[in-house]
Amino acid sequence: MSGLKRSTSGPGERLAALRGTTPQSPHDARAIAALAANPGCARRALLDGAGIDKDAAARHLGFPAPFGQSPFAITRGNAFESLVKADGCAELLRMLREVLGLPIAEVAYHDVENVGAHLRHAHTRALIDRAAAGAPGAGTLYDHPLLSLEIAGSTAYLEPDVVAFQLGGRFHIVEIKSFAVIDGQADPSAVAAAARQAAVYVLALRALLEELGHDPLKVSHDVVLVCPENFANRPVATLVDVRRQLAVLRRQLTRMTALDRLLDDLPEDLTFDLAPGEDGLPTRPPAELADALRRTDARYAPDCLSACDLCFFCRDEARQEGASDLLGRQVRDELGGVASVEEALGLADGTRHPAEGQEEIARLLRNAERLRKECLA
Amino acid sequence: MSDRLDDLERRIDELRSAVRRAMRARDTGTARVLRAELRHAERAWDALVSTVPAGPPEPPAPRLVTVREQVHQALHLLSAPAQPRLIVAVSGAFFGGTIRSAQLTSLRRDEARSFRSSPYGRPYYLCAALTDRLSPARGLLTLSAWPLERRVIGPLSPRVDFLTCAIAIATAAATAAAGAAAPDERATRLLAGLARNIPGGADGDVAPPDPERVAAAARAELAVHAERDTRDRAELAQRATSQLGDVARLFGAATLSTIVKEEAR
Amino acid sequence: MSLLTSLARLRALHEGVAQPIATVRHCHLSRRPMVFIPLKLSGEAAAPLAAMLGTDRDRPRLLVVTQPRNRDQRFAWAAELAGVLLPYVESFLADTETVERRNADPYERALDAPQLVVPNLGAVAFTRLLGRSTRFRRTDGPYPVPEEVPLLGRWLTYLGERASYPGSSLMPAATEELGRHWATGQSGLEDANLAALLHWITDGPTDDAEDPLIWPPAGPATDPGFDAEVLAPAIDSGSPERVTEALRTQLEPTWRLMWRAIDLLAGLPEGASVAQRWEQDRASFSGMAAAIAEGGPPQPRRDGAVAAAARLARMERAQAAYDVQRAYDDPLVMAEFRLTGEAFAGEVVETDPGHTEGEGRSRKLRPLVVVKTDDPVRLPAGTALGTPQRRGQGAELVSAAGGLVTVKITKGMGRGRTPAPGAVPEVGERVCYTSLTDDFQGSPALPESESTPWTHGGPPQEYVPNDDDAQEEWS
Structure with missing residues (x-):
């Protein structure tokens, strides 16, 4: 997305310096939702704040992210979405009538994409403004709307699948996903991810209403999740309450905007610039980029492996440091305040003296060591 | 021969790995070269392993009616702007049609080209539906013979057109059923799909849809939207008539292509 | 974990x-x-x-x-x-x-x-x-x-x-x-x-x-x-x-x-x-x-509803039994319970195989065993105990202090005046006792399927597969 408005205040300048000549990478809803996954990670907050393409950075460092989407999944997703929207959104209208009691007369459909990419956001604003103001004939379904959200001083553009309005004067985000609901049950992690993503849209739409002087709570926290039912392609709609996801997200975005403190701690000359060449590929020596990243604190956890492009880089770093974080939160919690593998093992075999406050965990570890030795002898 | 096959398989494995490695490094140039080699090796392997030449078997059924003609038949029956998916389904259910959606993608462009080179040289054209910006609506086909009011799309038109199509299909299904021993399965399935999206159109999913009932339900809902839709469409049609030339009236006005660098706020 | x-x-x-x-x-x-x-x-x-x-x-x-x-x-x-x-x-x-x-x-x-x-x-x-x-x-x-x-x-x-x-x-x-x-x-x-x-x-x-x-x-x-x-x-x-x-x-x-x-x-x-x-x-x-x-x-x-509740109860019991059985079968699994003080192991340092409680007709044989252990015992006196070494046996914790635990055997040592041979561990034997036991309460009282309360959807209709099930698209 071109034409991002950039703040030029202090932190903005500092973030621009971190980015250097690298073009700003836009946030999408999935990325914003993922921010909530590891709120304590300063490295991630800074990279996202500066709008660095973490995927490109990870590749360049020799630690490409283990993610990818199968072309079959993409095709299926697109086919399902077009099925839901086919024939004047016939399936979607049926479901909204069933799930939300949408009146028969409410069928007006606006395809925001008809206006061309550069005007979509402005057109979305105008349509939403009219609808919120209760103008007659303002419409019911808005297809391909373009919303925006301020993320740490830069604007992220977001495209919910559909926004539905006029359901008791409220807006509902409609999220179309192609994972199946079988006998009333769906993969919980897929539902959770969809809810987090939908929460981002709810937040963006609320922000827009507030900016236009309307009541932001006109956007319902119940989103309409549309999935294929059982093994057929037939869509089914479910209301999903995203209040909890909204709360987490809001808190996380507040933290993101509080980047100043993180920025203050950084060395003056620090930059994550990938120095892209004419072909867009990074030219900065990978070792130099790695050094720059290591000067920021990461909080690696195995969960990062499913959420963050830089996960393999940070895992490698955690390995070199011998951090017990590698083993997962459960192990870390069991170990109380003992962060390094070396230290924990030292306490267990008694070659290291517990520091103050470590007496209890040290006693437990020594006991555990004794029991393991006894049982495996 | 099996030595040669072994060699080829080894080569194919190596090339596949190399392609995926290149893709992971986003080295598209190398990937493209490797892919070409890979395809070459795969074709050689196919040739060795298959007794019959590989490739999707092409049923050599003589196509008496052109794609264009089949689309025309279906649209004529529907009598409202429709998406390729529905056109294909109608063609299959009522005309023994053989078209696939993919064959319809370039149709509108071809028609426009033909019209430009010799305007009104054909008895009819498959053309676009027009949005409220008078641009071509995505994925909708119409017939040039239709009045402009039917070819423009107001906010309620997608629903109105869906109901209009449902009535047309129900009527056709009733006619077809009257003349046949058993109802055509494709027609039944098509009608059932429409029926469940119309209030009062069907009882659950199990019973086969009753065409009369589907048509009656569609007419009932249509009555709710008709007045406003007719008004909206008349207005749009008037605008189209006064603002558009012949080509644009049939195929839609070009969208504003100027790139606005500044975010409109 | x-x-x-x-x-x-x-x-x-x-x-x-x-x-x-x-x-x-x-x-x-x-x-x-x-x-x-x-x-x-x-x-x-x-x-x-x-x-x-x-x-x-x-x-x-x-x-x-x-x-x-x-x-x-x-x-x-x-x-x-x-x-x-x-x-x-x-x-x-x-x-x-x-x-x-x-x-x-x-x-x-x-x-x-x-x-x-x-x-x-x-x-x-x-x-x-x-x-x-x-x-x-x-x-x-x-x-x-x-x-x-x-x-x-x-x-x-x-x-x-x-x-x-x-x-x-x-x-x-x-x-x-x-x-x-x-x-x-x-x-x-x-x-x-x-x-x-x-x-x-x-x-x-x-x-x-x-x-x-x-x-x-x-x-x-x-x-x-x-x-x-x-x-x-x-x-x-x-x-x-x-x-x-x-x-x-x-x-x-x-x-x-x-x-x-x-x-x-x-x-x-x-x-x-x-x-x-x-x-x-x-x-x-x-x-x-x-x-x-x-x-x-x-x-x-x-x-x-009833079938689901019964199934859940069955699974919970199976889980509990599985956990206990693994601990009894495997000293390394039992060690987890020793670490948390729900089990202890050590050497028998003293026994009183003929110990009895009560007088006259209610006089009962209750052999005593004293175990020396390094494990932190966190069980109160009176806790019912079991032992992997003698699975049918029941015992009770009498006292635990200073690394010495006294246990009395309450069940599975024979019906005679003296314990059956081998029922009481010898001095020097390594033993393990734990509060984990495999005898669980019976199934919860659930109504018959036909009398499912209306709060839980009422009696389920008998399941008859219909055409809808059979014809469901498999796209």
């Missing part, structure tokens, strides 16, 4: 090799297991792509849907799968034993049962979905399927559901069973990768395990890079040979890993309670076979 396991993980990370967290095998291993590795088409709920399966490690069967979007081919694949799986399952039905029951008719229990070994929990879930998508199909009517398909669906459903029953070994997942016996120096999330987990246990960790070009994923999802670069072009080429060979490359490495996993588990001696749990599996298997033979309907889409 316990601190003991955490410590084992730390040690594994430090040493660069997985550490044992069990001294015996806690799952049954069949003499004739069938390895089953299913693959599915990405983005679809239950569209099978391929499966590699068989009971002979040198002769895997490869079944492939060469046009995965073609519905007829999918059902043909399911029929092929049935052709391999059903004879295997049915081969266990011939040899049975008669089991007498109190308050019920005797029944026939199979002497052995099938064991379908799958790579991971994803394969279990996919198997259940395959079962769900095939068990309602009809062999006649508008969308007929081959005869064996609905039967296959019922067995897959059964096995998939049984897999979530604690302690069952009818359909074990390799990653779960390995993870129960070894701790790696990586997280549980990474342990779900069979290649990575096995490398930790055998040759030591390697990042190769995460490279799909070296070790393709063990399914059911395939590597997206493979989908894009190999599978999609192969499908588009219309050449069944190419699709088949492509999928073979993705399955063969996992096939080898699976047998390696089985060998590793087979290297451990079997735990004492494994046979008992396998007996339950055999009984459950026989019950399922009987239900099919009697012409019962396929499993319903969803349990009714």
Whole structure:
């Protein structure tokens, strides 16, 4: 997305310096939702704040992210979405009538994409403004709307699948996903991810209403999740309450905007610039980029492996440091305040003296060591 | 021969790995070269392993009616702007049609080209539906013979057109059923799909849809939207008539292509 | 996860090799297991792509849907799968034993049962979905399927559901069973990768395990890079040979890993309670076979309220029993309870085998045993105890102080004036006592299905599969 408005205040300048000549990478809803996954990670907050393409950075460092989407999944997703929207959104209208009691007369459909990419956001604003103001004939379904959200001083553009309005004067985000609901049950992690993503849209739409002087709570926290039912392609709609996801997200975005403190701690000359060449590929020596990243604190956890492009880089770093974080939160919690593998093992075999406050965990570890030795002898 | 096959398989494995490695490094140039080699090796392997030449078997059924003609038949029956998916389904259910959606993608462009080179040289054209910006609506086909009011799309038109199509299909299904021993399965399935999206159109999913009932339900809902839709469409049609030339009236006005660098706020 | 396991993980990370967290095998291993590795088409709920399966490690069967979007081919694949799986399952039905029951008719229990070994929990879930998508199909009517398909669906459903029953070994997942016996120096999330987990246990960790070009994923999802670069072009080429060979490359490495996993588990001696749990599996298997033979309907889409509650209670009891049995079978598992003070072990330093309590007719034999232990005992006096060394015996904690614990034996020492020989441990013997016991409360009182209260949906309608189930699209 071109034409991002950039703040030029202090932190903005500092973030621009971190980015250097690298073009700003836009946030999408999935990325914003993922921010909530590891709120304590300063490295991630800074990279996202500066709008660095973490995927490109990870590749360049020799630690490409283990993610990818199968072309079959993409095709299926697109086919399902077009099925839901086919024939004047016939399936979607049926479901909204069933799930939300949408009146028969409410069928007006606006395809925001008809206006061309550069005007979509402005057109979305105008349509939403009219609808919120209760103008007659303002419409019911808005297809391909373009919303925006301020993320740490830069604007992220977001495209919910559909926004539905006029359901008791409220807006509902409609999220179309192609994972199946079988006998009333769906993969919980897929539902959770969809809810987090939908929460981002709810937040963006609320922000827009507030900016236009309307009541932001006109956007319902119940989103309409549309999935294929059982093994057929037939869509089914479910209301999903995203209040909890909204709360987490809001808190996380507040933290993101509080980047100043993180920025203050950084060395003056620090930059994550990938120095892209004419072909867009990074030219900065990978070792130099790695050094720059290591000067920021990461909080690696195995969960990062499913959420963050830089996960393999940070895992490698955690390995070199011998951090017990590698083993997962459960192990870390069991170990109380003992962060390094070396230290924990030292306490267990008694070659290291517990520091103050470590007496209890040290006693437990020594006991555990004794029991393991006894049982495996 | 099996030595040669072994060699080829080894080569194919190596090339596949190399392609995926290149893709992971986003080295598209190398990937493209490797892919070409890979395809070459795969074709050689196919040739060795298959007794019959590989490739999707092409049923050599003589196509008496052109794609264009089949689309025309279906649209004529529907009598409202429709998406390729529905056109294909109608063609299959009522005309023994053989078209696939993919064959319809370039149709509108071809028609426009033909019209430009010799305007009104054909008895009819498959053309676009027009949005409220008078641009071509995505994925909708119409017939040039239709009045402009039917070819423009107001906010309620997608629903109105869906109901209009449902009535047309129900009527056709009733006619077809009257003349046949058993109802055509494709027609039944098509009608059932429409029926469940119309209030009062069907009882659950199990019973086969009753065409009369589907048509009656569609007419009932249509009555709710008709007045406003007719008004909206008349207005749009008037605008189209006064603002558009012949080509644009049939195929839609070009969208504003100027790139606005500044975010409109 | 316990601190003991955490410590084992730390040690594994430090040493660069997985550490044992069990001294015996806690799952049954069949003499004739069938390895089953299913693959599915990405983005679809239950569209099978391929499966590699068989009971002979040198002769895997490869079944492939060469046009995965073609519905007829999918059902043909399911029929092929049935052709391999059903004879295997049915081969266990011939040899049975008669089991007498109190308050019920005797029944026939199979002497052995099938064991379908799958790579991971994803394969279990996919198997259940395959079962769900095939068990309602009809062999006649508008969308007929081959005869064996609905039967296959019922067995897959059964096995998939049984897999979530604690302690069952009818359909074990390799990653779960390995993870129960070894701790790696990586997280549980990474342990779900069979290649990575096995490398930790055998040759030591390697990042190769995460490279799909070296070790393709063990399914059911395939590597997206493979989908894009190999599978999609192969499908588009219309050449069944190419699709088949492509999928073979993705399955063969996992096939080898699976047998390696089985060998590793087979290297451990079997735990004492494994046979008992396998007996339950055999009984459950026989019950399922009987239900099919009697012409019962396929499993319903969803349990009714009472059935669901009963099932939950059964699972909870099974979980509790499984936990206790493993501790009794395996000192290393018991060590977790010793660490938390719910068990203790040590040497017998003093006994009073003839100790009695009460006078006259109510005089009872209560032998006393004093155990010296280094374990932190956190049990109050009066706690009922059991011991792995003498499983039928009951005991009670009398006092614990200064590393000396006095225990009195209350049950299972014989009915005479003096204890039966061997009932009281000798001085110098190593013993272990724990508050964990295997006698659980009976099933909760649940109403009969017919009297389900209205708050829980009322009595469920008897399940009759309808045309809707049978005709459901399988797109």
